[in-house]
Amino acid sequence: MQLHDTLTALADPTRRAILARLGAGEARVTDLAAPFDISLNSVSKHIRILERADLVRRRRAGREHLLSFNPQPLDAAMAWIEGQRALMTRQLNALEAALKEAKP
Numbered sequence: 001m002q003l004h005d006t007l008t009a010l011a012d013p014t015r016r017a018i019l020a021r022l023g024a025g026e027a028r029v030t031d032l033a034a035p036f037d038i039s040l041n042s043v044s045k046h047i048r049i050l051e052r053a054d055l056v057r058r059r060r061a062g063r064e065h066l067l068s069f070n071p072q073p074l075d076a077a078m079a080w081i082e083g084q085r086a087l088m089t090r091q092l093n094a095l096e097a098a099l100k101e102a103k104p
Contacts, residue, residue, distance in 0.1 A: 005053035022069035
């Protein structure tokens with residue numbers, strides 16, 4: 001389920017932009033929302049999806065909610081992608097070898 005949540009979170013350009021901003025350091029929700037031409041409520045929904053995927057962590061300091069980027073789910077997704085690439089490469093190499101053998 002973690003991989004699904006990670007890929008779902010990354011599928012949206014707004015969420016990717018939020019992650020890019022958090023890559024520069026911790027930020028308040030209102031600061032993250034500022035560059036977007038959408039409501040604070042909509043940005044909060046995007047943040048909840050990122051939190052569900054564990055790509056964003058929330059810390060409370062008094063009344064403020066500070067968000068930070070957590071790269072671990074990306075590492076897991078990259079490992080899966082690399083595994084799939086290796087599998088597909090082996091299969092394509094086997095197919096190529098079989099086609100070469102089948103040529104008259």
